Amino acid sequence: MPSAADSLFKALADPTRRAIFERLTRNGEQTVHALTACAGVSQPMVSKHLGALRRARLVRHRHQGRETHYQVRPEALAPLVDWVSHYADFWQNKFDRLEEVLERLEDTHQRSDK
Amino acid sequence: MPSAADSLFKALADPTRRAIFERLTRNGEQTVHALTACAGVSQPMVSKHLGALRRARLVRHRHQGRETHYQVRPEALAPLVDWVSHYADFWQNKFDRLEEVLERLEDTHQRSDK
DNA sequence: CAAAACCATAACCGAACGGTTATGGTTTGT
DNA sequence: ACAAACCATAACCGTTCGGTTATGGTTTTG
Numbered sequence: 001m002p003s004a005a006d007s008l009f010k011a012l013a014d015p016t017r018r019a020i021f022e023r024l025t026r027n028g029e030q031t032v033h034a035l036t037a038c039a040g041v042s043q044p045m046v047s048k049h050l051g052a053l054r055r056a057r058l059v060r061h062r063h064q065g066r067e068t069h070y071q072v073r074p075e076a077l078a079p080l081v082d083w084v085s086h087y088a089d090f091w092q093n094k095f096d097r098l099e100e101v102l103e104r105l106e107d108t109h110q111r112s113d114k
Numbered sequence: 115m116p117s118a119a120d121s122l123f124k125a126l127a128d129p130t131r132r133a134i135f136e137r138l139t140r141n142g143e144q145t146v147h148a149l150t151a152c153a154g155v156s157q158p159m160v161s162k163h164l165g166a167l168r169r170a171r172l173v174r175h176r177h178q179g180r181e182t183h184y185q186v187r188p189e190a191l192a193p194l195v196d197w198v199s200h201y202a203d204f205w206q207n208k209f210d211r212l213e214e215v216l217e218r219l220e221d222t223h224q225r226s227d228k
Numbered sequence: 229c230a231a232a233a234c235c236a237t238a239a240c241c242g243a244a245c246g247g248t249t250a251t252g253g254t255t256t257g258t
Numbered sequence: 259a260c261a262a263a264c265c266a267t268a269a270c271c272g273t274t275c276g277g278t279t280a281t282g283g284t285t286t287t288g
Contacts, residue, residue, distance in 0.1 A: 006129055013123040014276075032235060045277060047236055066234045066285040077198065084195055128246080146265060159247060161266055180255040180264045 004079040011056035016041060017049045021058060021072065029071040118193040125170035130155060131163045135172060135186065143185040
């Protein structure tokens with residue numbers, strides 16, 4: 001049973017993919033062309049990476065004419081945050097307060113998903 | 115330049131490896147033998163996975179006679195927490211309070227690393 | 229309408245990865 | 259001293275993965 005965090009970890013394990021995600025996070029919606037210009041790899045590779053991010057639901061895409069605009073889905077990070085908060089229990093009681101905050105965040109943002 | 119989070123994401127991307135890490139987190143220090151019993155893969159594979167976790171500095175090992183005891187290094191998760199907190203900025207102002215908490219946690223636990 | 233721009237897919241390649249069995253080195257038990 | 263237990267490494271195998279170039283489909287531009 002592959003957990004929800006699985007596809008996230010896999011998708012973010014590649015540095016190029018993480019860089020794309022980070023760029024989308026910082027600079028907002030971008031076209032494949034714009035992303036390719038800074039990716040350091042070929043356009044087909046960028047498309048592939050975007051496909052992986054899409055399958056992990058980390059990004060959303062929108063067609064407009066001949067270009068495709070990609071955009072981050074920040075709520076998708078929730079399972080990752082959840083995992084970290086759960087398995088960082090070594091940071092014991094101090095973490096209890098953190099989990100409270102996280103639960104509220106998930107309640108607030110995960111709804112837009114279903 | 116592979117970031118600090120890189121090896122962490124890679125190490126945790128594999129479900130078997132994550133299960134080992136989670137088991138070590140929940141049940142504390144364990145021998146390779148004990149871990150193999152629940153891993154669902156062969157002992158050599160467990161050793162390999164432990165090697166990967168070790169290279170990511172997620173676990174520490176200690177030889178005692180013919181057995182090797184493995185133990186989690188929770189501080190190693192800090193770069194991951196850092197990454198998440200940084201790129202989840204979309205959870206804007208609500209996240210500011212979270213970051214406060216995280217920074218205090220890192221101050222408390224990351225020191226034992228250097 | 230023809231050419232160029234934008235993107236996705238296909239075909240292909242080498243490297244890395246997750247898995248196995250086989251082996252060998254220590255350490256423990258009899 | 260010998261056998262068994264514990265672990266790591268080696269050798270090997272199929273698959274996945276990150277990368278490329280080539281191609282084709284839309285849409286925009288001249």
